[in-house]
Amino acid sequence: MTFGHQNHLIMNWSNQITHLLGIAYPIVQAPMFGVTTPEMVAAASRTGALGSLALGDLPYAQCLEAIRATRTLTDAPFAVNIFVNSIPEISKSLKKQYADARSFIETLARQHQLEVSLPEFEAIQLTDYREQVHAILESKCHIVSFTFGNLDRESIGLLKENGSILIGTCTSVEEAQALEAAGIDIICVQGFEAGGHRGSFIAHPIPRIGGLSLLSQVYEQVHKPLIYAGGIYNANTLLATKQLGAAGFQVGSLLLGSKESALLDFEKNRLAQVGESDIVLTRSFSGRYARGIKNAFIEALDNSPYILPYPYQNKLTNTLRKVAKANRNVDFVSIWAGQSIHPYQNSSTEAILKALIQQVEFVAD
Numbered sequence: 466m467t468f469g470h471q472n473h474l475i476m477n478w479s480n481q482i483t484h485l486l487g488i489a490y491p492i493v494q495a496p497m498f499g500v501t502t503p504e505m506v507a508a509a510s511r512t513g514a515l516g517s518l519a520l521g522d523l524p525y526a527q528c529l530e531a532i533r534a535t536r537t538l539t540d541a542p543f544a545v546n547i548f549v550n551s552i553p554e555i556s557k558s559l560k561k562q563y564a565d566a567r568s569f570i571e572t573l574a575r576q577h578q579l580e581v582s583l584p585e586f587e588a589i590q591l592t593d594y595r596e597q598v599h600a601i602l603e604s605k606c607h608i609v610s611f612t613f614g615n616l617d618r619e620s621i622g623l624l625k626e627n628g629s630i631l632i633g634t635c636t637s638v639e640e641a642q643a644l645e646a647a648g649i650d651i652i653c654v655q656g657f658e659a660g661g662h663r664g665s666f667i668a669h670p671i672p673r674i675g676g677l678s679l680l681s682q683v684y685e686q687v688h689k690p691l692i693y694a695g696g697i698y699n700a701n702t703l704l705a706t707k708q709l710g711a712a713g714f715q716v717g718s719l720l721l722g723s724k725e726s727a728l729l730d731f732e733k734n735r736l737a738q739v740g741e742s743d744i745v746l747t748r749s750f751s752g753r754y755a756r757g758i759k760n761a762f763i764e765a766l767d768n769s770p771y772i773l774p775y776p777y778q779n780k781l782t783n784t785l786r787k788v789a790k791a792n793r794n795v796d797f798v799s800i801w802a803g804q805s806i807h808p809y810q811n812s813s814t815e816a817i818l819k820a821l822i823q824q825v826e827f828v829a830d
Contacts, residue, residue: 481690482713485630485650486608487542489513490822493653493692494814495717496546496610497661497801503535505725508814510541512822515713517544517610522592522776528600544632545606547597549614550666553774560586566771566781573765574785577796581788589780595620602627610634612655612664613753613775615647632692634664637672641683652687653715654680656695660718660803662755663746671754677709684710696805700824716821718802722809723817731793732800736809739802750786750799752778761796 482491494501494509498521506516518535520528528545535543553559563586574581594611598620601609609624610632616624624631625648632651633644644652655664656676665671672679676695684691692713693706703714720726722733735758745759749766752775757763762785772778782799789797810817 480712482651482692485690486515486544488515491692491713492818492821493517493544493694493713493715494720494818495661495694495715496544497717497721498546498548499799500721500727500801502725502727503531503538505720505723505814506535506543507538507541508723508725509818510539510543511815512818514818515542515544515608517546520545520547520597522548522594522779523597524590524592525596525600528597529604532600532604532606542608544608544610545601545604546610546612547594547601548776549594549611549616550775551614552591552593552776559773559777562770563773563777563781566773566778569769569771570766570782570785573762574788574797577761577794579785579788579792579794579797581785583781583784589777591776591780598623601629608632610653612653612662614666615643615649618647621648634694635683636663636665637668637674637679638682638686640665640667640672641687643667645687645689650689651692651713652683652689653692653694653713654683654711656680656693658756658804659695660721660756661801662751662753665754677705680706680711681709696803698805698807699821700828702805703821703825704828716818718805718809719807719821720814720817721800721802722811723814724811725814728800729790729793731795732790732798733809733811735795735800736802739806741804741806744802744804744806748772748778750779750782751775755799755801756803757799757801760798760800 478490490513492514494516496517496519498519501519506518509516567583609629612634631649633649634653635641690712693711694715698719746756747763749763
Protein backbone atom coordinates (compact mmCIF):
# COMPACT_ATOMS: atom_id res chain seq x y z
CA MET A 466 0.00 0.00 0.00
CA THR A 467 1.42 3.38 -0.93
CA PHE A 468 1.34 6.25 1.53
CA GLY A 469 -0.96 8.11 -0.83
CA HIS A 470 -3.47 5.25 -0.81
CA GLN A 471 -3.29 5.12 2.97
CA ASN A 472 -4.10 8.82 3.10
CA HIS A 473 -7.11 8.29 0.90
CA LEU A 474 -8.39 5.72 3.39
CA ILE A 475 -7.74 7.86 6.45
CA MET A 476 -9.67 10.78 4.95
CA ASN A 477 -12.77 8.65 5.23
CA TRP A 478 -12.99 8.63 9.04
CA SER A 479 -16.10 6.46 8.96
CA ASN A 480 -15.31 2.84 9.80
CA GLN A 481 -16.39 -0.06 12.01
CA ILE A 482 -15.34 1.78 15.17
CA THR A 483 -17.35 4.92 14.38
CA HIS A 484 -20.39 2.82 13.46
CA LEU A 485 -20.23 0.70 16.62
CA LEU A 486 -19.68 3.65 18.95
CA GLY A 487 -21.83 6.26 17.23
CA ILE A 488 -19.04 8.83 16.85
CA ALA A 489 -17.77 10.94 13.95
CA TYR A 490 -14.04 10.31 14.41
CA PRO A 491 -12.43 7.04 15.58
CA ILE A 492 -10.34 8.93 18.13
CA VAL A 493 -10.57 7.96 21.80
CA GLN A 494 -9.70 10.20 24.72
CA ALA A 495 -7.83 7.85 27.02
CA PRO A 496 -9.46 7.05 30.38
CA MET A 497 -6.74 8.39 32.66
CA PHE A 498 -7.85 7.85 36.26
CA GLY A 499 -6.82 10.86 38.33
CA VAL A 500 -6.44 13.06 35.22
CA THR A 501 -9.69 12.65 33.32
CA THR A 502 -12.59 14.84 34.43
CA PRO A 503 -16.23 14.98 33.30
CA GLU A 504 -15.29 18.24 31.59
CA MET A 505 -12.55 16.48 29.58
CA VAL A 506 -14.97 13.71 28.56
CA ALA A 507 -17.57 16.25 27.43
CA ALA A 508 -14.97 18.29 25.52
CA ALA A 509 -13.71 15.19 23.69
CA SER A 510 -17.28 14.24 22.82
CA ARG A 511 -17.96 17.71 21.39
CA THR A 512 -15.29 17.10 18.74
CA GLY A 513 -17.04 13.93 17.59
CA ALA A 514 -14.42 11.73 19.26
CA LEU A 515 -15.11 9.27 22.07
CA GLY A 516 -14.73 10.68 25.57
CA SER A 517 -13.83 8.14 28.26
CA LEU A 518 -14.85 8.55 31.89
CA ALA A 519 -12.24 6.89 34.11
CA LEU A 520 -14.00 5.19 37.04
CA GLY A 521 -10.88 3.27 38.06
CA ASP A 522 -11.75 1.40 41.24
CA LEU A 523 -14.33 3.88 42.55
CA PRO A 524 -17.09 2.31 44.66
CA TYR A 525 -20.66 1.96 43.41
CA ALA A 526 -22.03 5.30 44.68
CA GLN A 527 -19.10 7.33 43.33
CA CYS A 528 -19.45 5.63 39.94
CA LEU A 529 -23.09 6.70 39.80
CA GLU A 530 -22.14 10.25 40.78
CA ALA A 531 -19.37 10.54 38.16
CA ILE A 532 -21.62 9.22 35.39
CA ARG A 533 -24.40 11.63 36.36
CA ALA A 534 -21.96 14.57 36.45
CA THR A 535 -20.71 13.73 32.96
CA ARG A 536 -24.22 13.41 31.56
CA THR A 537 -25.06 16.90 32.75
CA LEU A 538 -22.30 18.15 30.40
CA THR A 539 -22.91 16.06 27.27
CA ASP A 540 -25.58 13.97 25.61
CA ALA A 541 -23.03 12.48 23.20
CA PRO A 542 -21.84 8.87 23.55
CA PHE A 543 -18.97 8.34 25.99
CA ALA A 544 -17.26 5.30 27.46
CA VAL A 545 -16.94 4.38 31.12
CA ASN A 546 -13.72 2.64 32.08
CA ILE A 547 -13.13 0.35 35.06
CA PHE A 548 -10.24 -1.59 36.58
CA VAL A 549 -10.81 -5.35 36.33
CA ASN A 550 -8.30 -7.07 38.56
CA SER A 551 -8.00 -9.91 41.02
CA ILE A 552 -7.52 -9.05 44.69
CA PRO A 553 -4.71 -10.87 46.56
CA GLU A 554 -5.72 -12.99 49.53
CA ILE A 555 -5.10 -11.48 52.95
CA SER A 556 -2.32 -13.23 54.84
CA LYS A 557 -0.03 -12.61 57.80
CA SER A 558 2.88 -12.03 55.45
CA LEU A 559 0.89 -9.45 53.47
CA LYS A 560 -0.05 -7.61 56.67
CA LYS A 561 3.59 -7.63 57.80
CA GLN A 562 4.77 -6.36 54.42
CA TYR A 563 2.12 -3.63 54.55
CA ALA A 564 3.22 -2.47 58.00
CA ASP A 565 6.87 -2.36 56.91
CA ALA A 566 6.05 -0.43 53.73
CA ARG A 567 3.83 1.99 55.65
CA SER A 568 6.60 2.75 58.14
CA PHE A 569 9.24 3.16 55.44
CA ILE A 570 7.11 5.51 53.31
CA GLU A 571 6.06 7.69 56.26
CA THR A 572 9.73 8.06 57.25
CA LEU A 573 10.74 8.82 53.66
CA ALA A 574 8.04 11.49 53.41
CA ARG A 575 9.22 13.16 56.65
CA GLN A 576 12.73 13.28 55.25
CA HIS A 577 11.27 15.34 52.39
CA GLN A 578 9.30 17.69 54.67
CA LEU A 579 5.98 15.89 54.20
CA GLU A 580 4.06 14.88 57.32
CA VAL A 581 1.66 12.11 56.44
CA SER A 582 -0.18 9.38 58.35
CA LEU A 583 -0.93 6.47 56.05
CA PRO A 584 -3.91 4.13 56.68
CA GLU A 585 -3.64 0.99 58.79
CA PHE A 586 -4.17 -2.27 56.91
CA GLU A 587 -7.61 -2.79 58.48
CA ALA A 588 -8.77 0.61 57.17
CA ILE A 589 -8.16 -0.31 53.53
CA GLN A 590 -11.38 -0.62 51.52
CA LEU A 591 -11.21 -2.39 48.17
CA THR A 592 -13.72 -2.31 45.32
CA ASP A 593 -14.90 -5.46 43.57
CA TYR A 594 -15.40 -4.42 39.95
CA ARG A 595 -18.72 -6.29 39.90
CA GLU A 596 -20.28 -3.53 42.00
CA GLN A 597 -19.08 -1.08 39.35
CA VAL A 598 -20.74 -3.23 36.70
CA HIS A 599 -24.02 -2.87 38.60
CA ALA A 600 -23.58 0.92 38.68
CA ILE A 601 -22.95 0.87 34.92
CA LEU A 602 -26.07 -1.23 34.35
CA GLU A 603 -28.18 1.04 36.55
CA SER A 604 -26.87 4.07 34.65
CA LYS A 605 -27.53 2.37 31.29
CA CYS A 606 -24.05 3.09 29.94
CA HIS A 607 -23.66 1.60 26.48
CA ILE A 608 -19.90 1.80 25.96
CA VAL A 609 -17.78 0.05 28.60
CA SER A 610 -13.99 -0.22 28.46
CA PHE A 611 -11.82 -2.00 30.99
CA THR A 612 -8.22 -2.77 31.83
CA PHE A 613 -6.05 -4.92 34.16
CA GLY A 614 -7.98 -8.07 33.27
CA ASN A 615 -10.91 -9.64 31.48
CA LEU A 616 -14.50 -9.45 32.67
CA ASP A 617 -16.06 -12.60 34.09
CA ARG A 618 -18.65 -14.40 31.96
CA GLU A 619 -21.62 -13.25 34.05
CA SER A 620 -20.64 -9.58 33.83
CA ILE A 621 -20.15 -9.88 30.07
CA GLY A 622 -23.61 -11.41 29.77
CA LEU A 623 -25.26 -8.70 31.87
CA LEU A 624 -23.55 -5.90 29.97
CA LYS A 625 -24.45 -7.45 26.60
CA GLU A 626 -28.09 -7.68 27.72
CA ASN A 627 -27.80 -3.97 28.54
CA GLY A 628 -26.77 -3.34 24.94
CA SER A 629 -23.25 -2.29 25.90
CA ILE A 630 -20.30 -2.36 23.52
CA LEU A 631 -17.31 -3.81 25.37
CA ILE A 632 -13.72 -2.64 24.88
CA GLY A 633 -10.94 -4.68 26.52
CA THR A 634 -7.25 -3.83 26.83
CA CYS A 635 -4.39 -6.11 25.77
CA THR A 636 -0.60 -5.86 25.92
CA SER A 637 0.15 -9.13 24.11
CA VAL A 638 -1.26 -11.31 21.35
CA GLU A 639 -2.27 -13.92 23.95
CA GLU A 640 -4.33 -11.34 25.84
CA ALA A 641 -5.95 -10.12 22.61
CA GLN A 642 -6.94 -13.69 21.77
CA ALA A 643 -8.40 -14.17 25.26
CA LEU A 644 -10.51 -11.03 24.88
CA GLU A 645 -11.72 -12.13 21.47
CA ALA A 646 -12.63 -15.60 22.77
CA ALA A 647 -14.64 -13.99 25.58
CA GLY A 648 -16.78 -12.07 23.08
CA ILE A 649 -15.33 -8.60 23.70
CA ASP A 650 -16.42 -6.31 20.83
CA ILE A 651 -13.36 -4.06 20.41
CA ILE A 652 -9.78 -4.60 21.52
CA CYS A 653 -7.54 -1.76 22.65
CA VAL A 654 -3.92 -2.66 21.90
CA GLN A 655 -1.68 -0.91 24.43
CA GLY A 656 1.87 -0.44 23.25
CA PHE A 657 4.80 -0.59 25.65
CA GLU A 658 5.43 3.12 25.11
CA ALA A 659 2.03 4.14 26.48
CA GLY A 660 1.80 6.33 29.55
CA GLY A 661 0.09 5.21 32.73
CA HIS A 662 -0.67 1.69 33.88
CA ARG A 663 -0.03 -1.37 31.78
CA GLY A 664 -3.17 -3.34 31.01
CA SER A 665 -1.39 -6.71 31.25
CA PHE A 666 -3.34 -9.58 32.76
CA ILE A 667 -1.91 -12.91 31.56
CA ALA A 668 1.86 -12.85 31.21
CA HIS A 669 4.25 -12.40 34.12
CA PRO A 670 6.45 -10.45 34.01
CA ILE A 671 4.53 -8.01 31.86
CA PRO A 672 5.00 -8.12 28.08
CA ARG A 673 7.55 -5.59 26.83
CA ILE A 674 6.49 -5.57 23.19
CA GLY A 675 6.88 -2.32 21.23
CA GLY A 676 3.53 -0.95 20.19
CA LEU A 677 3.93 -1.13 16.42
CA SER A 678 5.17 -4.73 16.55
CA LEU A 679 2.33 -5.70 18.88
CA LEU A 680 -0.34 -3.95 16.83
CA SER A 681 0.77 -5.61 13.60
CA GLN A 682 0.76 -9.07 15.24
CA VAL A 683 -2.61 -8.61 16.91
CA TYR A 684 -4.09 -7.42 13.62
CA GLU A 685 -2.93 -10.66 12.00
CA GLN A 686 -4.18 -12.91 14.81
CA VAL A 687 -7.59 -11.59 15.87
CA HIS A 688 -10.70 -10.54 13.99
CA LYS A 689 -12.07 -7.71 16.09
CA PRO A 690 -11.73 -3.99 15.36
CA LEU A 691 -8.64 -2.56 17.05
CA ILE A 692 -7.99 0.68 18.90
CA TYR A 693 -4.31 1.48 19.31
CA ALA A 694 -2.95 3.26 22.40
CA GLY A 695 0.64 4.32 22.95
CA GLY A 696 2.69 7.17 21.53
CA ILE A 697 0.07 8.84 19.30
CA TYR A 698 0.56 12.60 19.48
CA ASN A 699 0.40 13.89 15.89
CA ALA A 700 -0.72 13.02 12.37
CA ASN A 701 2.30 10.87 11.51
CA THR A 702 2.01 8.64 14.58
CA LEU A 703 -1.73 8.23 14.03
CA LEU A 704 -1.26 7.38 10.33
CA ALA A 705 1.48 4.88 11.16
CA THR A 706 -0.88 2.91 13.42
CA LYS A 707 -3.60 3.08 10.76
CA GLN A 708 -1.18 1.49 8.33
CA LEU A 709 -0.64 -1.41 10.75
CA GLY A 710 -4.31 -2.18 11.29
CA ALA A 711 -5.72 0.24 13.86
CA ALA A 712 -9.29 1.36 13.23
CA GLY A 713 -9.32 3.57 16.33
CA PHE A 714 -6.68 5.84 17.87
CA GLN A 715 -6.43 6.47 21.61
CA VAL A 716 -4.65 9.57 22.89
CA GLY A 717 -3.80 10.22 26.52
CA SER A 718 -0.50 12.02 27.10
CA LEU A 719 -1.50 14.51 24.41
CA LEU A 720 -4.20 15.80 26.79
CA LEU A 721 -2.27 15.90 30.06
CA GLY A 722 -1.70 19.66 29.93
CA SER A 723 -5.19 20.54 28.75
CA LYS A 724 -7.48 22.95 30.60
CA GLU A 725 -9.77 20.07 31.57
CA SER A 726 -6.96 17.89 32.95
CA ALA A 727 -7.09 17.30 36.71
CA LEU A 728 -3.32 17.79 36.94
CA LEU A 729 -2.40 20.88 38.96
CA ASP A 730 -0.25 23.69 37.57
CA PHE A 731 2.93 22.51 39.31
CA GLU A 732 2.45 19.04 37.76
CA LYS A 733 1.88 20.54 34.31
CA ASN A 734 5.02 22.63 34.77
CA ARG A 735 6.98 19.45 35.48
CA LEU A 736 5.60 17.93 32.30
CA ALA A 737 6.80 20.93 30.30
CA GLN A 738 10.38 20.24 31.43
CA VAL A 739 10.40 16.46 30.98
CA GLY A 740 13.17 14.74 29.01
CA GLU A 741 13.60 11.26 27.53
CA SER A 742 15.50 9.88 30.52
CA ASP A 743 12.81 11.09 32.94
CA ILE A 744 10.15 8.65 31.68
CA VAL A 745 10.33 5.32 33.50
CA LEU A 746 8.30 2.20 34.16
CA THR A 747 7.61 1.70 37.86
CA ARG A 748 5.51 -0.24 40.36
CA SER A 749 6.30 2.14 43.21
CA PHE A 750 3.01 3.99 43.55
CA SER A 751 0.44 1.30 42.82
CA GLY A 752 2.05 -2.13 42.80
CA ARG A 753 1.31 -2.43 39.06
CA TYR A 754 3.68 -1.30 36.36
CA ALA A 755 2.95 2.21 35.10
CA ARG A 756 4.92 4.61 32.93
CA GLY A 757 5.52 8.12 34.20
CA ILE A 758 7.97 10.76 35.35
CA LYS A 759 10.79 9.65 37.66
CA ASN A 760 10.99 11.37 41.05
CA ALA A 761 12.45 10.86 44.53
CA PHE A 762 9.69 8.47 45.61
CA ILE A 763 10.11 6.22 42.58
CA GLU A 764 13.89 6.14 42.99
CA ALA A 765 13.57 5.22 46.67
CA LEU A 766 10.92 2.52 46.19
CA ASP A 767 11.96 0.81 42.97
CA ASN A 768 13.87 -2.40 43.64
CA SER A 769 13.04 -2.12 47.35
CA PRO A 770 11.04 -4.62 49.45
CA TYR A 771 8.41 -1.92 50.12
CA ILE A 772 6.17 -2.46 47.12
CA LEU A 773 2.94 -4.32 47.86
CA PRO A 774 0.80 -6.13 45.28
CA TYR A 775 -1.89 -4.06 43.60
CA PRO A 776 -4.28 -2.70 44.88
CA TYR A 777 -2.73 -2.54 48.37
CA GLN A 778 0.24 -0.39 47.32
CA ASN A 779 -2.14 1.92 45.48
CA LYS A 780 -4.33 2.35 48.56
CA LEU A 781 -1.30 2.79 50.83
CA THR A 782 0.15 5.64 48.75
CA ASN A 783 -3.14 7.37 47.95
CA THR A 784 -3.02 9.64 51.02
CA LEU A 785 0.65 10.37 50.37
CA ARG A 786 -0.14 11.61 46.86
CA LYS A 787 -2.98 13.81 48.11
CA VAL A 788 -0.75 15.42 50.73
CA ALA A 789 2.01 15.90 48.16
CA LYS A 790 -0.44 17.60 45.78
CA ALA A 791 -1.60 19.93 48.55
CA ASN A 792 2.03 20.80 49.27
CA ARG A 793 2.98 21.08 45.58
CA ASN A 794 5.69 18.48 46.12
CA VAL A 795 6.52 16.96 42.74
CA ASP A 796 8.63 14.18 44.27
CA PHE A 797 5.68 12.36 45.83
CA VAL A 798 2.99 12.55 43.16
CA SER A 799 2.50 10.14 40.28
CA ILE A 800 2.58 11.96 36.95
CA TRP A 801 1.94 9.31 34.31
CA ALA A 802 3.17 10.02 30.78
CA GLY A 803 4.19 8.06 27.70
CA GLN A 804 7.44 7.90 25.78
CA SER A 805 6.45 10.36 23.06
CA ILE A 806 7.82 13.64 24.41
CA HIS A 807 6.02 16.65 22.93
CA PRO A 808 4.83 20.12 23.96
CA TYR A 809 2.04 19.46 26.45
CA GLN A 810 -0.49 22.01 25.23
CA ASN A 811 -2.51 23.96 27.79
CA SER A 812 -5.44 24.70 25.49
CA SER A 813 -8.79 22.95 25.75
CA THR A 814 -9.23 19.24 25.06
CA GLU A 815 -11.59 20.21 22.26
CA ALA A 816 -9.01 22.45 20.61
CA ILE A 817 -6.23 19.85 20.95
CA LEU A 818 -8.31 17.09 19.39
CA LYS A 819 -9.61 19.35 16.61
CA ALA A 820 -6.02 20.31 15.81
CA LEU A 821 -5.05 16.63 15.61
CA ILE A 822 -7.96 15.90 13.26
CA GLN A 823 -7.08 18.86 11.05
CA GLN A 824 -3.42 17.86 11.03
CA VAL A 825 -4.30 14.35 9.86
CA GLU A 826 -6.54 15.74 7.14
CA PHE A 827 -3.83 18.22 6.05
CA VAL A 828 -1.22 15.46 5.77
CA ALA A 829 -3.73 13.32 3.92
CA ASP A 830 -4.40 16.15 1.50
